[in-house]
Amino acid sequence: MGSRYIGVAERRDRLAVRHRLAAGARAAGPEEVARSLVALHGTDPATVYVGVGARLAEPGGTVRETERALYEDRTLVRMHGMRNTVFVFPSSLTAVVHASTGIAVAARARAALVKDMAKAGAPDAAWLAEVEASALAALARRGQATAAELAQDEPRLRERFAYAAGKDYEGVHTVSSRLLRVLGVEGKVVRGRPLGSWTSTQFRWALAPEHPELDVAGAQAELLRRWLEVCGPATEADLKWWTGWRVTEVRRALAAIGAREVTVDEGTAYVTEGDEDPVTGPAEPWAALLPALDPTAMGWQGRDWYLAPGLRAALFDRSGNVGPTVWWNGRVIGGWAQRADGAVVWRVLDPEGVPSEAEAAVAERAAALRAWLGAGRVTPRFRTPLEKELCGNP
Template identity: 40%
Template sequence: MRHVTDSERRRRLARRHALAPGHRVESAEAATRAMTVLHATESPSVYLSLWARVDGLRVEDVDRALYQDRTLVKQVAMRRTLFVFPRDLLPAAWGSASARVAAAHRVRLAKDAQLGGLTEDGAAWVEAAERAALAQLADGVERSAQRLREEVPALAGRIEMSPGKSYGGNNPIAPRLLTQLGVEAKIVRGHNGGHWRTNRPQWTTMAAWLGEVPAPATEREGYAELVRRWLATFGPGTEADLVWWLGSTKSALRAALADVAAVEVGLDGGGTGWVLPDDLEPEPDVEPWGALLPVLDPTVMGWKERSFYLGTHGPLLFDTNGNAGTTVWLDGRIVGCWVQDPDGVVVINLLEDVGADTRAALDREAERLTTWLEGHRVSTVYPSSAMKETLIS
């Protein structure tokens, strides 16, 4: 059995994730394809993930791909997470990961609408509210969630969630219904109604946004395509990595691995990983490199089993729900985090000694990012412990 060491996995990451300076790519589309998908839970992460991988990237380049050419499209899929997809990968997600999320979300939404007092028949309410929202969007005009709440009575309701609990509260139903329609690919997040650092989607139908909507893949075909692309980006990966990333069952994953003829390889620590059948050649050395990645970057979030690049730093860099904050990378390992000071200057917090010369090189990356941000400060709802400590100090 071919053995892939942790060092080789880090070299693969450097090239395939377009992070080492000599291996960055030429466009937002190429960078997204290199990563399979981008995390889009927070709008700035999309831009900063692409900045790290595309030399000379401008905000306008990302906006063009997202909102003009629409070669990149936002879609809720794996683990009920919002991603940016290459347009041609959407049918695979629609037939597999998105469909799985949609089925579970529909049941929960119907139950909550009923328990929250909106209706005595939750399933019927969801269907009626969907029809009403789609009818309002049928003219092709993009609308914010607030405008839809004003125009569609069914979306104006609120429900009481988890009464008596600290995490409960009285919440609008509209975001839940729009999420349901979005994960079903009936509607899509169109233009952003705010600055690139904020997330204010304007909703429209998928047909109006894409023009021609391809048919979803079958469930099996969809999972196979997602696994094929994931392995090209992240391989080798373990079964646990793939089940977690896909949000799928083991049986669906194992069928997909068989469909793409994935090959087992040995990993450091005695584990077993998977790669594509044409991906068994040794990975050459890579010149020393550093990178600054944003909250929820796809490299950081690509694996469940992260010790080969994270070491023991996990508790300082991930919150208790498993969300990654900003990270500083050195030769395929995470060595710290970064924040912005009140003036918008990027400041690095290293969690281990890297030497004076390397620290200087990382500081130059911080200066490069400071210049690109042009004084704009990026906020997050997922600050890690290390980020908080840096801000306090």
């Protein structure tokens, strides 16, 4: 008997329920959202809050509750993860993320820093180790601090060195900017409370919470299992892209968790053991406005089953970052933006069109988002063609 075929309709049903987007599947708090999605993209701070708010049954307290989870209870942690990207993870998952993805990325990041400093004639690795130890000690004393504040305690953090001299992207880095990033990837520091509002990109730093050192292969199996529970079925290409691992690591993890083969339109895909049976979809049609870099829109490398190829030019920037998206019943139908006056505007791009009930549902979600944002203004860190056009900046 061949593997079971999971079609587009069922994949969209799984997405609606498991990604907490259908009305009956919404979550009670930010920790529940993060556990359900495994990781929230954290490169753009606003993504975390707007993405959480889109999935809560009662989104009114999203900012307050998410800040509590991130900066008071520390049940959520902002740290580097897959593909050397900043995410927000449940704190219970930090050891798994560090062992499965962080160690290898960290080794490359530190080697690159030492190499770049040597090329620039900057001090050697022993000097860097002294500065690092001093900076971590200062951070322990302060609790949280900006790079500038740490440099008051350890002035060598202000040292500058040239980067990529002679190339079109050459520049000058401070030791602090590069070293703190390396320490973040190594799991020694994490981003703390921002200097400004919840949309601010200027973060303080804090020592990372202690966690056990896990076996790499075991951690990879655990991370892949959790992600497949949320995003399966997924192809090997999807898994390799999302994790940033080598294909041999992906295959080893699939074997370790006893993943089951199924068939999707792209070919062979995988689900976790026991997840082969058909899934019941949401009881009611649903609409959602998701932020730029949302983990649902960025969840798979193969996206044709929920995002028509013809929409990509308008909704993605040149580096492959997705902008704000409008969803109807498990597929992207357009995009949205917030103008300077606070208005939330949107446009349907789907060439097949959408029913009137979809437009009404999207309008209702846009009005709710506008009310939720209040005086807040959300401008994506990575601007996309449609978002800029909707804002009046073609």
